[in-house]
Amino acid sequence: MVSEETLDPKDWEELRRLGHRMLDDMIDRHRDIREIPAQGSPPPEALGDICVPLPSKGEGEERVYRVFQRSILPYGAANSRPRSWGLVAGTGSPFGMLAAMLTAGYNSYGESPTSASGRVHNQVVDWIKEMIDYPEEAGGVLVSGGSEANFTALAVARNARAEIDVKTNGIQNVPRTMTVYVGDGGHHCLERSVELLGIGGGNLRWIPSDSDCRIDIGELKKAIANDRGQGRHPFCLIGNAGTVDTGAFDDLNAMADIASREKMWFHVDAAFGGWVRMSKSHRRLADGLERADSVAIDLHKWMYMPYGIGCTLVKDKLAHYSTFVYGHEAKYLKTAFDRVKEQGDVLRNPHNLALPLSREFPSLKAYMLLRAHGKEKYGRLIQQNLDQANYLGDLLKSEPDIELTAPIASNVVCFRYNPGGLSEDELNSLNNALAKELDKVNYRMFSDTSVKGRWSLRGAIVNHRSRHDDFDYAVKTVKELGRKARIDLEK
Numbered sequence: 401m402v403s404e405e406t407l408d409p410k411d412w413e414e415l416r417r418l419g420h421r422m423l424d425d426m427i428d429r430h431r432d433i434r435e436i437p438a439q440g441s442p443p444p445e446a447l448g449d450i451c452v453p454l455p456s457k458g459e460g461e462e463r464v465y466r467v468f469q470r471s472i473l474p475y476g477a478a479n480s481r482p483r484s485w486g487l488v489a490g491t492g493s494p495f496g497m498l499a500a501m502l503t504a505g506y507n508s509y510g511e512s513p514t515s516a517s518g519r520v521h522n523q524v525v526d527w528i529k530e531m532i533d534y535p536e537e538a539g540g541v542l543v544s545g546g547s548e549a550n551f552t553a554l555a556v557a558r559n560a561r562a563e564i565d566v567k568t569n570g571i572q573n574v575p576r577t578m579t580v581y582v583g584d585g586g587h588h589c590l591e592r593s594v595e596l597l598g599i600g601g602g603n604l605r606w607i608p609s610d611s612d613c614r615i616d617i618g619e620l621k622k623a624i625a626n627d628r629g630q631g632r633h634p635f636c637l638i639g640n641a642g643t644v645d646t647g648a649f650d651d652l653n654a655m656a657d658i659a660s661r662e663k664m665w666f667h668v669d670a671a672f673g674g675w676v677r678m679s680k681s682h683r684r685l686a687d688g689l690e691r692a693d694s695v696a697i698d699l700h701k702w703m704y705m706p707y708g709i710g711c712t713l714v715k716d717k718l719a720h721y722s723t724f725v726y727g728h729e730a731k732y733l734k735t736a737f738d739r740v741k742e743q744g745d746v747l748r749n750p751h752n753l754a755l756p757l758s759r760e761f762p763s764l765k766a767y768m769l770l771r772a773h774g775k776e777k778y779g780r781l782i783q784q785n786l787d788q789a790n791y792l793g794d795l796l797k798s799e800p801d802i803e804l805t806a807p808i809a810s811n812v813v814c815f816r817y818n819p820g821g822l823s824e825d826e827l828n829s830l831n832n833a834l835a836k837e838l839d840k841v842n843y844r845m846f847s848d849t850s851v852k853g854r855w856s857l858r859g860a861i862v863n864h865r866s867r868h869d870d871f872d873y874a875v876k877t878v879k880e881l882g883r884k885a886r887i888d889l890e891k
């Protein structure tokens with residue numbers, strides 16, 4: 401008798417008990433997160449627990465779960481905490497966690513448009529367009545996050561605007577060097593995309609920003625004219641709808657005008673800022689977004705969904721499909737793809753709109769969350785964060801030793817401790833030291849950046865758990881640690 405193996409448990413009841421415990425533990429964690437201190441990197445004993453030789457014989461589910469609880473769970477993931485505004489890190493939510501569990505349990509390999517999962521995918525894309533007022537006729541695909549969303553859109557832009565068939569002939573055969581333009585507040589993932597797409601990071605023009613950290617339109621026009629004069633091919637303009645450092649919004653309408661005049665592709669990186677469209681007070685900041693040829697937007701940041709989910713929207717569905725469709729459809733996929741051609745909308749088949757072939761059904765969590773909570777609730781949460789950014793700004797402005805280092809355009813607040821009498825270099829050292837001390841007291845409460853050469857602390861408020869008193873605490877802590885850092889600087 402052959403003894404065949406499986407990964408199913410021998411004792412289903414034992415697994416059920418462990419599963420229920422895991423679920424209870426994680427629900428408790430979400431409930432109690434306010435009281436659980438955030439810790440940074442794991443200490444040596446935790447590292448010793450994590451970094452072990454690959455076990456030849458399994459250690460068992462129970463034991464591995466204990467390693468997770470003991471040495472992984474307590475470290476990192478500060479972003480779930482109410483006093484976390486560092487980087488642009490989304491909070492997640494208890495129901496989001498449960499929906500993500502269903503995704504793993506369902507274990508679908510795809511979102512073909514004829515399947516239930518494909519219907520869910522396309523429904524979510526339609527809802528995203530509706531929430532940010534992007535034209536209904538556009539297509540789109542859910543991807544892993546903002547970087548992939550930008551990459552996907554820029555791949556379409558490159559292929560659509562190249563003067564040759566890049567898909568067949570490759571970027572090395574374009575007759576003129578292709579150039580791309582973005583404000584200097586653009587996210588570094590754009591540079592990575594341009595490099596990976598073979599355009600070359602040296603052909604990405606970082607256009608200076610004005611005193612409000614928005615792209616300087618005059619400088620942009622000059623750069624395009626200069627490149628044209630040198631025989632290059634300016635083909636793509638990238639607008640920032642919420643720069644990562646300061647939350648500034650470019651003048652998207654002015655950029656759309658230039659793009660249309662210059663016959664360039666207009667892409668907008670709206671990774672987190674696009675959601676201002678859901679607010680009452682700031683929705684007009686993103687005016688002109690609807691004119692973009694493509695948009696990148698995230699759901700795991702300011703929509704508080706579990707990582708990783710972002711979305712690329714593209715108006716020209718055929719250009720999008722043509723960029724990613726298999727040139728020579730694999731034989732083993734032929735029947736499946738033929739079925740889509742007969743019964744579905746090929747231009748809305750996510751398997752032909754982004755890099756991965758297998759897809760982990762990212763749309764399920766978005767679908768369940770949007771249906772469970774509704775558009776209005778999300779609108780109120782976005783508005784709450786925008787109001788909190790102003791509240792934090794007002795608290796900081798009322799402190800004589802603290803100054804804002806950038807205007808508060810949306811949900812990002814940049815500031816520095818400046819007790820007076822210090823040079824710019826000393827202020828940079830002081831605030832650098834302050835950022836490190838703050839991280840020790842409250843890991844990732846704020847992160848830091850440089851705004852026009854001034855070292856700044858920075859809060860990006862994409863947190864549905866924050867309350868006004870959390871900002872009161874933050875300012876009190878900055879003041880205390882700032883004073884201490886000032887004394888240390890003088891030693």
Ligand SMILES: Cc1ncc(COP(=O)(O)O)c(C=O)c1O
Binds near residue numbers: 488545546642669
């Ligand atoms: C404006 C902007 N674009 C793109 C990204 C990259 O997104 P992701 O981290 O989801 O890949 C970020 C991340 O913070 C961002 O703020």
